[in-house]
Amino acid sequence: MGWNTHASGTLDPPEVRNWRIHLIAMVASMSALAMGYDTAVIGGTMALNSFIRDFGWEHVDKTTRDTIQANIVSTFQAGCFFGALFTFPIAEKLGRKKTIMLAGLVFLVGGTLMTAAQGSLNLIYAGRAIAGLGIGASSLTVPVYIAEVAPPSIRGRLVGIFEIASQGGGMLGFWINYATDRTINVGNKAQWVIPLALQLFPGVMLVFGMLWCPESPRFLMKTDNVEAAESILTKLRGLPSSHSYIQREMGEIRLQVEERSTIRLSKMAQFRKLFEKGTRNRMGIGLALMFLQSFTGVNIITYYAPRIFETLGIAGTSLKLFSTGFYGIAKTLGMITFTFIVVEKVGRRKGLIWGAVLGCIPMWYIGGYVMRADPAAAAARGDVTRDGWGYLAMVCVYVNAFIICATWQGITWTYASEIMPLDIRMLCVALTTADTWLGSFIIARSTPYMISDLGYGAYFFFAAILLSMGIWSFMFVPETKGVTLEAMDLLFSRPMHKVIWEQFRRRPVSGEDGVMESGRKSPDASIVQVEKV
Numbered sequence: 214m215g216w217n218t219h220a221s222g223t224l225d226p227p228e229v230r231n232w233r234i235h236l237i238a239m240v241a242s243m244s245a246l247a248m249g250y251d252t253a254v255i256g257g258t259m260a261l262n263s264f265i266r267d268f269g270w271e272h273v274d275k276t277t278r279d280t281i282q283a284n285i286v287s288t289f290q291a292g293c294f295f296g297a298l299f300t301f302p303i304a305e306k307l308g309r310k311k312t313i314m315l316a317g318l319v320f321l322v323g324g325t326l327m328t329a330a331q332g333s334l335n336l337i338y339a340g341r342a343i344a345g346l347g348i349g350a351s352s353l354t355v356p357v358y359i360a361e362v363a364p365p366s367i368r369g370r371l372v373g374i375f376e377i378a379s380q381g382g383g384m385l386g387f388w389i390n391y392a393t394d395r396t397i398n399v400g401n402k403a404q405w406v407i408p409l410a411l412q413l414f415p416g417v418m419l420v421f422g423m424l425w426c427p428e429s430p431r432f433l434m435k436t437d438n439v440e441a442a443e444s445i446l447t448k449l450r451g452l453p454s455s456h457s458y459i460q461r462e463m464g465e466i467r468l469q470v471e472e473r474s475t476i477r478l479s480k481m482a483q484f485r486k487l488f489e490k491g492t493r494n495r496m497g498i499g500l501a502l503m504f505l506q507s508f509t510g511v512n513i514i515t516y517y518a519p520r521i522f523e524t525l526g527i528a529g530t531s532l533k534l535f536s537t538g539f540y541g542i543a544k545t546l547g548m549i550t551f552t553f554i555v556v557e558k559v560g561r562r563k564g565l566i567w568g569a570v571l572g573c574i575p576m577w578y579i580g581g582y583v584m585r586a587d588p589a590a591a592a593a594r595g596d597v598t599r600d601g602w603g604y605l606a607m608v609c610v611y612v613n614a615f616i617i618c619a620t621w622q623g624i625t626w627t628y629a630s631e632i633m634p635l636d637i638r639m640l641c642v643a644l645t646t647a648d649t650w651l652g653s654f655i656i657a658r659s660t661p662y663m664i665s666d667l668g669y670g671a672y673f674f675f676a677a678i679l680l681s682m683g684i685w686s687f688m689f690v691p692e693t694k695g696v697t698l699e700a701m702d703l704l705f706s707r708p709m710h711k712v713i714w715e716q717f718r719r720r721p722v723s724g725e726d727g728v729m730e731s732g733r734k735s736p737d738a739s740i741v742q743v744e745k746v
Contacts, residue, residue, distance in 0.1 A: 215375055225366040228451040228456055237449075237739050238359050238371040240422035241313060242378035244351035245318055246415040249382030251344060254408050255286055257390030257537060263397075263404040263448050267332040275415025281334070283658050288338050290654035292323075292345020293352065294647050300350040301643035308436075309429045311356040317419040320347030329409040331402075344412075351419070353646040356630035361429040365697050366557070369627050373552030376623040380548040382415065391538050424463060431635065431698075434470045442466070460587055465699040469635050483637050492634055492641075498690060498709070499645040500627040502565075505682050506625040507652030509617045510675035513660045514540060514610065522607075536607065543611040547618030554619075561624050562692040562716075569683025573676045575609035575616075580672030582606040587668075609698030621682075625649070632693060632701050692716050 222403050258264055259282055265271060270278055296316070304312040323344025330336040355374055363371040397404040427449070433442035445461055447454045450462075463618045487496055522536045553566045582602055633641035663671040696704055704712065 214419050216647040224458070225364045226452070226460075229364040229449075229458070230367050231451045232369065233440050233451070234363065234367075234449055235374070237362060237426050238374045239378075239425055240419070241355045241358055242375040242406065243415045243419035243422060244313065244317065244320075244348065244355050245375045245379035246382040246385075247317075247324075247380035247412055247419065248348045248352060249384075250386045250415065251289065251324070251348065251384075251412050252380075253383035253541065254386030254390060254412065255289070255341075257387060257407050258405050259285065261390065261394055261405050262399045263402060266399075267405070268334060268337075269332070279387065279662060283660070283662075285334075285337055285341060287657035289345040289348075290343040290650050290657050292342040293349035293650040294345075294654060296346035296349025297353040297643055297646035298349075299391075299643075300353050301639035303350075304354050304357075304639045308432050309354055309361070310423055310426060312354045313358065314420050314423045316347045316350035316354065318347070321352065321413060321416040321420070323347060324409070324412045324416060326540075328406060328413070330409075336586050349383070349646070349650055353639075353643050355661035356626050357642050358429055360627075360630045360698065361431045362427070364450065365695055368631060369556030369561070370552050372627040372630060373548070373556055374616075374625055376626060377545065377548045377552055377648050380541070380544040380618055380622070384538070384545045388538040390587045396454075431466055431470075434466050435635070439467070469702075477489050477661055483640050486634075486637055487641070487644075491702065492637070494680055495632050495634075495701075495705050496641060496644070499632065499641065500648050501685070502625040502690070503629050503645045503649035504652040506621050506649060506680045507656050507663050508675060509572060509682075510672070510679065511544070511614055511622065511654055512656045513663070513671070513675070514614070522610075538612060540614055543614040544618045544622075547615040548623055550615070550619040551623035556623060556627060557694060560692050561628050562686065562713075564620040564624050565686035565690055566683050568616055568624075569679050569686065572613055572616040572620070573679040573683075575613040576672050576676035576679065578609050579606050579613075580669045580676060582669075583672065584669035594696065626729075627714055628690075628693065631698060634702065635698070689713070 270281070273281070286431065296319075298314070300312065303315070307315070320343075323342070323346070326336050326340030326343060328340075330340065354377055359371050359375060360368055386408070389411060393404050393407050399405070427445045428441075430442040430449070431485045432448045433439075433445065443459070445453055447459055450456075450459060452459050454460075463689070486492055551564070559567075583606070586603065629645040630642055660671075663674075687708050691704065691709055693701070693704065
């Protein structure tokens with residue numbers, strides 16, 4: 214059969230893995246490109262001498278500068294938190310497509326304010342907050358949209374495109390800062406304006422690109438627009454409406470919608486359902502995954518990469534930005550590995566476990582090296598020479614980025630967007646997405662002080678957290694690779710430790726109403742299905 218990058222264990226015919234569905238995911242992922250770029254570019258921009266001059270930081274003491282940098286970075290995360298938290302009613306009312314376009318427009322307003330700041334910190338703060346609202350709204354809606362239009366065999370891959378775009382945007386942000394530092398005179402304010410202005414490009418691409426993309430057929434079914442849902446589904450899958458695959462998928466969606474719509478849930482009833490059996494375990498896992506991904510150690514380097522490399526003895530603005538650029542490359546390569554190998558071949562559960570176990574090792578080493586050598590103090594004395602142990606510490610920064618992006622950074626977004634019940638999916642994902650931005654806000658606010666006050670202890674802290682995350686994933690996170698969205702209810706209907714044990718023994722996962730066969734072979738393919746007992 215040869216090697217492939219899609220999940221085995223599904224009934225998906227090859228026609229459903231077509232160019233159209235991949236292009237839709239790429240267009241929607243322009244929001245992630247903007248998110249990654251905006252998240253990464255700010256740290257390098259604040260390190261540019263022209264930015265420091267134009268915003269009056271030349272004679273600011275270290276503590277005050279740490280506070281201002283933390284405010285600038287964390288304002289974006291705060292905007293993302295509220296954007297994600299309050300967008301779900303809009304996505305349920307207007308639909309996924311219109312919500313994504315609206316989020317793109319809000320982001321463009323924020324990006325314009327940052328670009329036009331002209332040395333005003335207030336405009337930077339306002340632009341970061343408004344751009345964060347748009348990114349938070351899109352980070353909630355886009356993964357759900359992709360998961361709802363994707364066939365099961367490549368759902369992880371398509372959500373992975375969202376993450377590749379995010380890390381690719383971050384890589385561009387790192388290198389554009391380096392390029393402007395090297396090519397534009399420090400006396401020209403364009404040195405910092407251009408990096409901030411370029412964030413508008415993916416926002417424009419998102420708004421106009423979504424005009425071509427269809428609405429989610431699952432959302433259309435929820436609004437009783439059956440004909441439009443079937444028409445869009447046939448185009449997405451590249452199959453005629455009479456095909457058995459289309460008939461089966463439409464039947465599964467219709468059945469779930471009918472089951473969910475027998476009782477129209479009020480807003481209060483939706484919140485109460487979060488705590489019902491079969492939903493509360495999904496929410497617990499989703500909230501934990503999305504919050505903990507901010508504590509892998511990757512985010513502290515993404516937000517403050519020049520400061521991190523400074524602690525490793527890298528002196529000079531250009532050299533710090535150059536080192537940061539390679540960090541962006543490592544993250545992007547990790548996300549490509551996630552998308553095409555890890556998520557559909559290794560799986561969600563194994564990826565989380567191995568990512569935590571392997572990813573903490575470089576962090577332990579970096580902490581030990583900083584504790585022993587104190588390279589930042591040596592660089593302050595003018596000693597910029599590094600031995601082999603110092604170069605190994607730099608390599609460990611890149612290795613950690615590759616491992617975490619190949620596992621935790623991508624799997625968490627995929628997992629949280631696919632496991633939630635259809636009738637309250639947007640509410641659930643709104644809470645989990647806001648949760649990850651809350652974690653990012655905490656990291657953005659605390660990192661400058663951790664770097665200054667804890668030193669090597671910061672690396673030990675994240676290494677220990679990462680190891681604990683691996684143990685937790687081993688005990689409580691079941692595998693969802695190849696499982697249809699409609700079958701998630703059955704998978705999570707039992708206590709997680711029993712489901713994990715049955716998956717570990719490669720036995721059918723039984724639920725209250727049926728049995729899910731995991732990995733049973735048919736004459737044509739390995740399938741995952743739900744059978745009524």
